[in-house]
Amino acid sequence: MNVFDTTTATAAGLGQVGSVADAVRARANIFEMTQAAEDAVLRPNETGALPHDLRAALAARMARQAGETRLAEHHLAGAGALTNLADPQQDGGKMHAGLISFVDKVATQTRDIAARDIVDLQGAGMSDPDIVRLCELVAFVAYQIRVVAGVRLMQGAVA
């Protein structure tokens, strides 16, 4: 894949000319591996209890919370019938309230996460492998958001 076609580059509005493009080209391996990570985290073969549409909706929600509109649109395209969860104002309703409150806290108040938050997920019936999958998803998207925001800033545009 051309590095300029990766999600991170397109969401940052990166053109192919100029010193920022040159810097990205010099780190093409990293942008390609970032794309491979998106594929593995958003659309894994083994989904556990977190199907692709749910993962995409949560990623879109996080991108919106961070004000990353283009990245949010990209993820929203995979959210299927769960697009409502991508709205940061929605609490997830009966079915997803616990999940959403955990995702929001890991994404935006990381420092306040405590052992109790994991115990609560376990108490709600989430398996340990699914807890790890959920954390990888939120953690990867937190990374992706910041690379996109940073590369856009480098080009001199305001978020």
Next chain:
Amino acid sequence: MSRVVHKFTRRVPEWQPRVTPVKLDEATPEQLDALKVTPSNTKVSAYVLTLAHDVESLAVRSPLFNAIMYDEGGMSRAERELGALAASMVNRCIYCAAVHADRHAKLENDTKVTDELFAKGAEAELAPRDAAIFGFARKLSEAPPNAGPDDVADLRDAGLDDAEILDLILSSALFGWANRLMHVLGDPVRPEDGA
């Protein structure tokens, strides 16, 4: 018994998972491959065994991590560690902060910068280049990310070129990822009698 470490330190604590890690003798061939377990290398940390629950993510994350922190060119290794440390302080990942403050101090052969950062956080008084680096990485790590054009201008004024700025973005963003695993899935602990 062990106690949870709550204060920033360069003395690297142990990491105690809040979920049950994969048991090595029950690992699938795919997990063993991602864990890089070979007959001569059977030592795997509790952290990596925890991440092995999501083996597809683990397999892509390890080479990405190494490329961002260690690939040749661009920003110096010590300055990438400063980016990692800024994120870890924002997210209060005590374990990550300890590892990367320690690496910074060793690479620089000097504890002055990390002593100052642990003592004063965002108010730390640093040399202009370190201040610009830490300030940008700290703001990019906030939620939502809060770095702006002035912070990029500060980096350029401090002499950073685009290759270095990109490496700083990558290393601090990478710790937005790592902190949300390490700080969320486990506790930094020290044996009670070793306090």
